[in-house]
Amino acid sequence: MDSHLSPHAPEMSAAAIARASLRWSAAAATGHSPYLERKQVTAPEVRYEPDGTILVPVFAAGHTAECELAGLQMIQPDGTKRFTQGMYSGGAYLPIGAPKAGHDAIFLTESYATARTIRMATHDTLPGYAAFSAHNLRIVANVVREALPHGFILICADDDSHGVAAAVEAAMAIGNAGVVVPRFKHRGGHRYGDFNRLYVEESLATVELQLTHALASTERQAEVRKQALSYIKRACPPSHLAHSESLQTNRST
Numbered sequence: 001m002d003s004h005l006s007p008h009a010p011e012m013s014a015a016a017i018a019r020a021s022l023r024w025s026a027a028a029a030t031g032h033s034p035y036l037e038r039k040q041v042t043a044p045e046v047r048y049e050p051d052g053t054i055l056v057p058v059f060a061a062g063h064t065a066e067c068e069l070a071g072l073q074m075i076q077p078d079g080t081k082r083f084t085q086g087m088y089s090g091g092a093y094l095p096i097g098a099p100k101a102g103h104d105a106i107f108l109t110e111s112y113a114t115a116r117t118i119r120m121a122t123h124d125t126l127p128g129y130a131a132f133s134a135h136n137l138r139i140v141a142n143v144v145r146e147a148l149p150h151g152f153i154l155i156c157a158d159d160d161s162h163g164v165a166a167a168v169e170a171a172m173a174i175g176n177a178g179v180v181v182p183r184f185k186h187r188g189g190h191r192y193g194d195f196n197r198l199y200v201e202e203s204l205a206t207v208e209l210q211l212t213h214a215l216a217s218t219e220r221q222a223e224v225r226k227q228a229l230s231y232i233k234r235a236c237p238p239s240h241l242a243h244s245e246s247l248q249t250n251r252s253t
Helices: 010-026 034-039 111-119 137-149 163-176 195-201 204-216 221-234
Strands: 054-059 070-073 082-084 092-096 105-109 126-130 152-156 177-180 248-249
Touching: 010 054, 034 111, 034 195, 070 126, 092 111, 092 137, 105 111, 105 137, 111 126, 111 195, 111 204, 137 152, 137 163, 152 163, 152 204, 163 177, 177 204, 195 204
Parallel strands: 105 126, 105 152, 152 177
Antiparallel strands: 054 070, 054 092, 070 082, 092 126, 177 248
C-alpha cells in the first residue's frame, strides 16, 4: 500500500520505482480531479485514475538517473496526499516548465499546487521546481544551484513558521536567492496559507503582483536578512510575516 517516504533502504527504493512506473503507465493522460478543481490550477505534469486521484511524478536527486521516475505523489479527490511506499524522502522534486541553464530566475515551492500557481501567475514564463515538503527545500535548492549556478532562485514559501524558516535557511545556504511569503488582505481565521490559497481566495493577478515585486526588489538584502533571523529566533506567529514584502538573501551581503 502506498503510504510514506523512506529516507533509506535502496532495495525499497528500487521496488518503489517499479511500482510507481507500473501505476503511472496504467493511468490516463486526461481525466477529472476534484482536487485540481478546488485548487484552480492547470496540471500538465500529472496523470489521472478513474476515482479522481491524480498521480504527480516525483524525481529524487542523487538516487535515480536524470528524468527517471523515483515514485509518485497520489492526491485523492479529498486532498489526501500519499507517496509511493519506500521511495526516498531526501531530494524529492518535480521540474515545472523545463528549467535549464540560461534562465535568469527560477522558483522553488513546497507543493505541486503552489508550483502550478506560480507558473500560471507568471504566464508560463518562469520555470521552477516543487520540492513536496519544507524539509526538502534546502536539499532541492542545493541541487538546483549546482545545475543552475548563475540563476536567481525565488523560494515561494508557505506562510507558516516552519515553511518560512526552511525557505530562509535554503536561500541563505545557496546564495543569489530570495524568499517571498504570500500577503493576504483578509486572513480571517486562517493561521497560515500558501500562494495557491492567495490565488483562490483573492486572484491570480494578486499572486503575479507579489511575485513581480519580489523579483524586482534586490536592494533590501541586509534589512531582510535581519528580519528573517529575528523571525526564526522569536518564532513569531505567521501573521507577523504576512505583511512583509519579500525576503531576499545573497552571499554578497
